[in-house]
Amino acid sequence: MDPKITEKAWNPELEAQVLKKWQDSDIYKFTPTDDNYTIDTPPPYPSGRPWHIGAAAHYSQIDMIARTARMNGKNVYFPIGIDRNGLPVEFYTEKKHNIRMRETERGEFLDLCREALDDLEEEMVLIMTNLGLSGDLKNHYRTDSEEYRALTQSTFITLWKEGKIVLATRPNNYDWVSGTTIADAEIAYQDLQTKLVHMKFKIKDTDKEIIIASTRPELLCACRTIIVNPEDKRYTPFVGSKVIVPITGAEVEIKTHHSAQQDFGSGAVMVCSYGDQNDVALFREMKLEEIVAIGLDGRMTEVAEKYAGLKPKQAREKIIEDLESNGFVEKIEEISHRTPISERSKIPIEIIPMEEYYLKQKDSIEKMRKLGSEITFYPSMHKQILMNWLDSISIDWPISRRRYYGTEIPIWYCSSCSEPHVPEPGKYYQPWKEKCPIDKCSKCGAAEFTGEDRTFDTWMDSSVSPLFVSKYHKDKEFFAKVYPTSIRPQAKDIVRTWLYYTLLRCDMLTGKKPWIEAWIMGYGLDEKGTKMSKSKGNAIDPLPVIEKFGADTFRFWSASETNHGYDFRCNEQKIESTKKFLSKLWNVSRFLSSFPIVKEGKPTTVDKWILSELNNLVKDCKKGYDEYNFFVPAIAIREFTWNLFAAHYIEMVKKRAYGEGFSEEERDAAIYTLHKTLSTILKLLAPITPFITEYLWQTLYSENSIHTERQVEAEDVEDYSKITEEVVQFNSKVWNEKKSKELSLKDSIAVEVPEGLAEFQKDLQSMHNLE
CATH class of the missing domain: 3.90.740.10 (Valyl/Leucyl/Isoleucyl-tRNA synthetase, editing domain)
Incomplete structure (x- = not known):
């Protein structure tokens, strides 16, 4: 029988075909229902060369969260954004054009920053696309868009009117290189x-x-x-x-x-x-x-x-x-x-005394501690980062910055009495160049105003991301269905900034915590154990690696490198080595593709044994997926597929599947079990390696996407795992004896099957050609 799968090896170039199918069918389109699963995805920052390999690994695992949720039957809303505010792009622009921000006309400098971001963003989106991210890349948002900045300004105006923002001269942390206050x-x-x-x-x-x-x-x-x-x-x-x-x-x-x-x-x-x-x-x-x-x-x-x-x-x-x-x-x-x-x-x-705008935060610390305790952290140990930060807060948050490329503070000052005035919320304002929308000073009646030229701390923008993706103050019905969001995935180094500020701001504005769960990933380190960064020159560009080895190889490495929440080392040789597992999966699938699908079978004890071990695998994977710890299913699936299913069961039933010396019923039982096991493996692996599992699933089992399937649930079956060690030891014993006698694996040998494996005897005799 010829195999359905004609290609002899998994070729990463096939990923492009799969990706096109997803794009053409708009498979991940989101329509809100009454029960939605919203991911408050971190908008990555394109500064210099966008992303190092650790960041790409981080986002590939965020996609695993989305794919896991879909296969668990959840209606997943997975928006993607690009963070385009703040100091890094200003530094990059100054260096690229050999200019200084404060010596360049502001409008011209902003245009140069925007152009630089457009180029860097294009590559970043390409990386996310090639990684197979199942988010809404077609409609990705930008934090420097007029719509986003209008929301940031609107939230400021709301808090200003509530008296939660003050203008004061206080000692501030001052970065004299960038010329601005920092928190x-x-x-x-x-x-x-x-x-x-x-x-x-x-x-x-x-x-x-x-x-x-x-x-x-x-x-x-x-x-x-x-x-x-x-x-x-x-x-x-x-x-x-x-x-x-x-x-x-x-x-x-x-x-x-x-x-x-x-x-x-x-x-x-x-x-x-x-x-x-x-x-x-x-x-x-x-x-x-x-x-x-x-x-x-x-x-x-x-x-x-x-x-x-x-x-x-x-x-x-x-x-x-x-x-x-x-x-x-x-x-x-x-x-x-x-x-x-x-x-x-x-x-x-x-530390220099400076007049800045402050968001009052000291009075909210205990409320933040309470909300933080209500959020489920994965892993739980990283909740302590938030709690430690709350213990250290002693001053209000200085939110104004003396920079150019950021959301402007929407305030005009009366030219006569200096009284500050905020406009009505809803549109994007640029006070440094626009006429004040207010006719007269509310204090002295003068009609001349001077616009504020400072911008917000970039975290003022980033901290409203769950509100923006939920269409806060834009679509009440949509907002009611998707907010609070379900999960905040992010790296541990920005718990004290992005996570904390979002928690603070969203509670102030909505009275609700912004998410139910927080998923915190460790750092990507170089092979020497040093944190990777572009400034250190030890960052690996992910795009060539993905193009060379394929997205699934990269993604499987990301999941299997270390337990979730811990720092992980990035090494191209390690990434390449994970390709061996995908090759093994491909070879197994190609072999099984030569057998017809048998929908029902009467499993023998040998079949029940592997199905029992498969059921245990399902349980292990569920535990890992429920905790968004992809290391657990990745390692468990590799171990089962390679060292149990392929090495022992397939070899044991190969002749039975061909019907050599076995009845039709016994043959069909083997084929049924082989396909049930492989199809289950593909479903379990789909969130981690979406391309190869999709290709194999649609080639062997269904025209529908595997990513629209429900995940496998454990069954109530008898546990045969107590036999596993004896099976493995016996097979290893026979293989070693043949090797010691310089026999090929096909040669016959006189070895007695132990009493505990009596019900395995027929398959073992066939497998090893026992006399």
Whole structure:
């Protein structure tokens, strides 16, 4: 009998044929019903070369979530977006065109950013298409579209009118390279080598001095007080005394405060504006008058006198020299210091008082903790990232940015009295270039206005993604059916930003949490275990890998590389090695395609054994799929297919399936079991490797797509798994004996079938040609 499958091997080029069928039939079209499964898919960011291989692996598994849900009978809404706001595209555009944003006309710079994004987005969409993502790629949304930005602005206007947004001058994290405020959530920490300088401060009107240890001596000009722990008896006599600040000659008072650590440095601490967040808290609590020592250009201001114009690191080195030459240094230690770094520019941030817009978040922390506890996290351990972040929040969220490519803050100020005015929500506003839509100032009646030129933090846009895809304030009926969304899949590094801000904003606007479940994936690492990034140069471009090995090979590697939630290493050789399993599946399917479909059969004990093991496989896969842990079904299916079904059962019943020495009933039982097992394997594997399973399914079993089929359910059958080890050991024993006697596998051999396998004897004799 000739096999139905004529190709001798699985060719990844066949994926294009399958993909075209899906596109032509619009197989994944979504029509809302009363029960929908909505995925709040992360809109990826095209900056530089779009995506590294770890990100592609991440999105392929998000697609596995969608395909699993469909095969479980859910009406899946899988929107796809592209995130096109923020700093990375501005940096990319500056580098590409050798220009500086603030030296370029704003409209011209925005056009250049948009062009760059269009090119990068095209490649990103191509990668998603080639990966077989079953989302709505035809109608993918963009966060820089007028419609999306109008929604962001509308939500701001709503919260402004509710008093949840304030304009205030407060100390802010400042990234002087990008020239903008950044939120705490955009800060990473690195242990950097630095100098801890032990400086001598003279106590006024005495011949005594105290030692102050600091890593920021360049901020001596901003020192406003010295604090010591109230329990520190060494300084009790000096509390309330004045000390003279070295270099500057300023006089400040020694005060007590519990935050001074007796065992760090000398136990006495200078409080400056602003060395760190502890200084910020102390200035606020002790009502100290701030001194702005570092300007918006990242350089020392005129208050630093002869050090003015130097960058803080340069000023630090120069001041240390001067301290030493003037006898103000007791000692200098080299220490590792935990330093706040901007995640964007990778440079240490400074804390500078700036007027910004803030979204009130401190009063919502306990509500966020409650909502977070109600969301099911996969894996559960990553819920702690959110809880830890909630514990660390101490200030409101600064939402304004001094950049160009982002959603503009929709505010105009009265030119006479500076009163801020917001327009009616619903359209997209650009205040920096548009006339104010309000006729007169509500406060003084003047008719002249000045538009705000700042933009929002990019997370203000991203955090309304579940509202946008649900058509919030656009289609009430649609929104009611798909919101709250079902699941938020994302990487663990943006739990404290995207996940938290979305939870905060959506609760403020709707009174509901935005999703029921959260699926958190680990990082893609290079083969040495280092996190991959384009800036480090260790990122692998996924497109050539997918084109070379095929999407299914890539997807199966992604699922089988590591347990869900953990970091995974990306290696092209490992990806290539997973192709062997697809080849095995293809060879098994091609062999079985030579047998007709037998819809019913009376299974023998041997057949019942493999069907029992197949049933256990279904149970294992269901457990993995229910937890969106694709590692579980991937490993289980590979192990069963390769090492049990192909290696043992098929070899055992091959002659029976051909009817050689067996009755028609026995033959049909074998064929029935072979096809039932293979068709079940294809269904179980379909969410992970959609192309090869579709091709084999439609070639062998149905004209309909496998992705519209319901997933297999476990059956109530007798468990024969206790026999498995004995079957495997016996077959291995026979194969090893033949090998030791230099016999071929077809040669006969005298081996006795054990009593426990008596009901397997006929098939085993046929398989091994036993005498």
